[in-house]
Amino acid sequence: MPEELTASGAAGLACAKINLTLHVTGRQEDGYHRLQSLVVFASIADRITAHPASAQSLTIGGPMAPDLIPVRSDNLVLRAADAFLRAAGLDVSYRFHLEKTLPVASGIGGGSADAAAVLRVLSQLHPGLVSSEALEELALGLGADVPVCLASRSAVMSGIGEIVSPAPALPPLGLVLVNPGVSVPTPAVFKALTRRSNPPMPDLPDRIQTLAQLAGLLERTRNDLEAPAVAVCQQISEVLSALAADRDIAFARMSGSGATCFGLCAREDAADIAVRLRAAHPAWWVAGGEIV
Ligand SMILES: C[C@](O)(CO)[C@H](O)COP(=O)(O)OP(=O)(O)OC[C@H]1O[C@@H](n2ccc(N)nc2=O)[C@H](O)[C@@H]1O
Numbered sequence: 001m002p003e004e005l006t007a008s009g010a011a012g013l014a015c016a017k018i019n020l021t022l023h024v025t026g027r028q029e030d031g032y033h034r035l036q037s038l039v040v041f042a043s044i045a046d047r048i049t050a051h052p053a054s055a056q057s058l059t060i061g062g063p064m065a066p067d068l069i070p071v072r073s074d075n076l077v078l079r080a081a082d083a084f085l086r087a088a089g090l091d092v093s094y095r096f097h098l099e100k101t102l103p104v105a106s107g108i109g110g111g112s113a114d115a116a117a118v119l120r121v122l123s124q125l126h127p128g129l130v131s132s133e134a135l136e137e138l139a140l141g142l143g144a145d146v147p148v149c150l151a152s153r154s155a156v157m158s159g160i161g162e163i164v165s166p167a168p169a170l171p172p173l174g175l176v177l178v179n180p181g182v183s184v185p186t187p188a189v190f191k192a193l194t195r196r197s198n199p200p201m202p203d204l205p206d207r208i209q210t211l212a213q214l215a216g217l218l219e220r221t222r223n224d225l226e227a228p229a230v231a232v233c234q235q236i237s238e239v240l241s242a243l244a245a246d247r248d249i250a251f252a253r254m255s256g257s258g259a260t261c262f263g264l265c266a267r268e269d270a271a272d273i274a275v276r277l278r279a280a281h282p283a284w285w286v287a288g289g290e291i292v
């Protein structure tokens with residue numbers, strides 16, 4: 001578990017969510033889209049701590065903190081905490097601190113992962129008060145990506161995000177994440193989607209043995225939000241070209257609604273690839289890590 005109880009509170013990791021595939025197969029009457037997505041989580045993460053306090057509060061530090069300061073009451077950390085404490089019937093407060101590493105509005109679900117981490121941390125501090133079914137419902141109420149982030153393990157996501165099923169067993173994988181430094185709001189990308197009903201994701205095997213096998217399989221899948229995201233943010237094409245040109249990257253694609261793109265590689269190559277990309281593109285956010 002990524003959570004740990006400390007002497008006076010608890011801490012948890014909020015790992016980046018990567019959509020290895022993202023098929024948009026239809027649109028519901030409420031405007032939300034039906035999706036099929038193979039989702040994995042990266043070692044690249046935000047970190048949240050919670051300590052009992054006389055009033056609820058949130059402080060934010062870390063490299064991406066300026067994008068979320070001044071802290072607003074609708075920050076997903078506070079919304080998730082309020083939702084959990086209300087469902088648990090608890091009249092207690094916490095002082096939260098968020099160490100923000102993941103770029104905001106960037107397709108790797110940073111806010112969703114933060115919300116899910118708060119739900120996990122509070123569940124661990126107050127076990128048995130909110131059932132796992134109720135927790136999943138709270139998660140969906142906070143955002144379509146929050147249910148998959150609650151498990152924070154490789155999964156196949158479907159419905160509008162509420163159906164989380166087991167993923168194929170995957171080999172050890174390294175990855176680099178690259179964002180051109182432009183935030184891309186998810187609603188704008190769905191709005192720019194021209195075809196709302198696209199072919200489904202092919203059936204996946206129970207086990208994928210090697211990086212090469214995974215890359216071959218991903219070639220037969222898509223991220224249907226890539227073209228509309230490029231229409232909103234041209235720099236995504238440059239990021240994808242840079243990733244595709246690296247000799248040690250087996251497969252590159254955009255995650256979620258962008259603009260962050262990922263390159264899959266051997267675990268031992270991720271750090272060197274990140275150094276190369278950072279040197280060539282100093283203005284980009286580049287992170288190397290592995291799939292957890
Ligand atoms: C694109 C993905 O990142 C793929 O993992 C997610 O589906 C988006 O998840 P999210 O950011 O948690 O999404 P929400 O905060 O629930 O919704 C943001 C906006 O995205 C659009 N949206 C989101 C999810 C979905 N299945 N259909 C949609 O059309 C809606 O316009 C919505 O207003």
Ligand SMILES: Nc1ncnc2c1ncn2[C@@H]1O[C@H](COP(=O)(O)OP(=O)(O)OP(=O)(O)O)[C@@H](O)[C@H]1O
Nearest residue numbers: 075076104105106107108109110111112145186256
């Ligand atoms: N703790 C938080 N971290 C990041 N964004 C937050 C947070 N709380 C609220 N937000 C808001 O949520 C919105 C989406 O942020 P997030 O970083 O989760 O986007 P994303 O990476 O595109 O997510 P997804 O991949 O789920 O679409 C932003 O507009 C941001 O202002």
